[in-house]
Amino acid sequence: MFKNPFVVLGVSKDATQAEVQEAYEKLREEYRNEIHLEGDGGKHAAKKLSELEEAYRTVMEQLSSGREIRGVYDHVASLLKARKYDEAQSALDKVSDRGAEWHYYQSAVYHGKGWYYEAKAQLEMAINMDPDNQKYKDTLSRMQNHSADPTGTTTGSTPHATGGSTRGGYDTYENMERNTRRSTAADCCTSLICADCCCECMGGDLIRCC
């Protein structure tokens, strides 16, 4: 019968390697003492011991592979910071277990390379696989708002400078567009008043009240 290895070991699911080791050694000692008992007690302890060995092996495997993947992702993140996209890509290619996080990092690599459509597709995949992850959703909305570094992996945190920077005598696109809009609304009134003045000069009237 398959038993949850964490229950067998009596540790929580996010126990560290050291905790698992300690629990394992303690239980093994206990069962080893019991194994020499006569009758059912000894048999029971022997069964328990083999279960324990099995559980220990499974948990240790899971822990070390988890750490390995973690290490790969940390490595990818550091490569992204250094803008070595090809190396980051080949590091990712080696991972065979491709969960939501893998797609998230793949998205970051694509975004860094300038493959924006692929970056968005990968991020949406990550969200599909892990719909509760707020980090992925925030990243997607940042990407859709064209923030400079949506995944926050390439440059650390550089806020997208929006206001106040002009270059070569030109305002940023955002400011330019805003100003143009504002002045058109005002221009509309001004030109009406001008037209009224002209009409009055010529003896007519456009706006009755002034």
Place this chain on the structure above:
Amino acid sequence: MFGYVLPDKPNLYIKDFALFRAYYCGLCHATKGESGQLARLGVNYDATFISLFFHGLHGVPVSVVEKRCILNPKKRPVIAATPLMKSIARFNLVLLGMKLEDDRADGEWHPFRRMAFSGQVKKARRISPEFAVLADECRVRQAEEEEKGSSLDGAAEPFADMMRQAFALLAGEKSSPEVERIGYLLGKYVYFMDALDDYDADVREKKFNPFRRTFGSESYVELKKTHEADVRFIAEEIIRGIEEAYRSVELTDNEGIVTNILWYGLRWRLDTVLKKEKGKCSRIRL
């Protein structure tokens, strides 16, 4: 693939417009000097931008001379040819040659265009073999990508990468990851804009079109109806990427006009492509 990197004229200072025209004419005269009269037909706005950008980056001292044009008898201020200008004129011709080869491979035979350019292209390729190598490599990789049926971004990669390398070559010791990135993303932008512009023609002639491969729409109108948000997203991300890289590039000259093109011009051109207006017709942003 030409005519997508232009200034947003309504928001352009007169002084910058004068500069743009002087560079355009300068490039045209440099092309004449390099490759003869007929090759001048190949001068375009994208090459003018490249010329403005790299003269600004290097701070090349330029002199202005008054010259007459075959199309216009009035004398105009023109930037006198510099070695860099000549080099860009040759690069432009090599690119033109690449396009002509593509057209020929697609079975489009333009005797006049061939007559006008083939000799000049050969000459330009001989004098600047580094550009010729880039262009050939790009054609080979492009054919592979189309064969492979790769993604939207994959299809743009050969041309974008060629532009990146060309920018690195033209920048020389002033080259930086940011300059290369501007080249890469501009190449991508031009490739996508061209693909959008030619969408209906490509469908009609059953030619490869990256947007068709990815989205499968039967006409440009249909593509816009179903996937305009995606297209806009990609193009705006590219423009944003260019702005980001441009922030760390220092220009000695021509900063105004280059800023206008990169900040406003690309967006304006994207709008016209999405609305399918003629590129040269100026539209005032309201």
